[in-house]
Amino acid sequence: MDEKGQISAEMILLIGAILVIVIIAGIFVLDITDSVAGNITKVVETARDNTINRM
Secondary structure (H helix, E strand, O other): OOHHHHHHHHHHHHHHHHHHHHHHHHHHHHHHHHHHHHHHHHHHHHHHHHHHHHO
C-alpha cells in the first residue's frame, strides 16, 4: 500500500472513531435532557395542583 492509501485509511478510522464518540455523547445528553424535562414537568404539575387546590 502506498503512503497516500495509508493516510486515507488512517483518516477513515479516525473519522469513524470521532463519529462513534459524538453519537455516544449525544445519547448521554439526550438522556440527561429527558430527565431534566421530566423533573421540570413534575414540579410544574405539583405547583399547578397546589395553586388550584388553594383557590
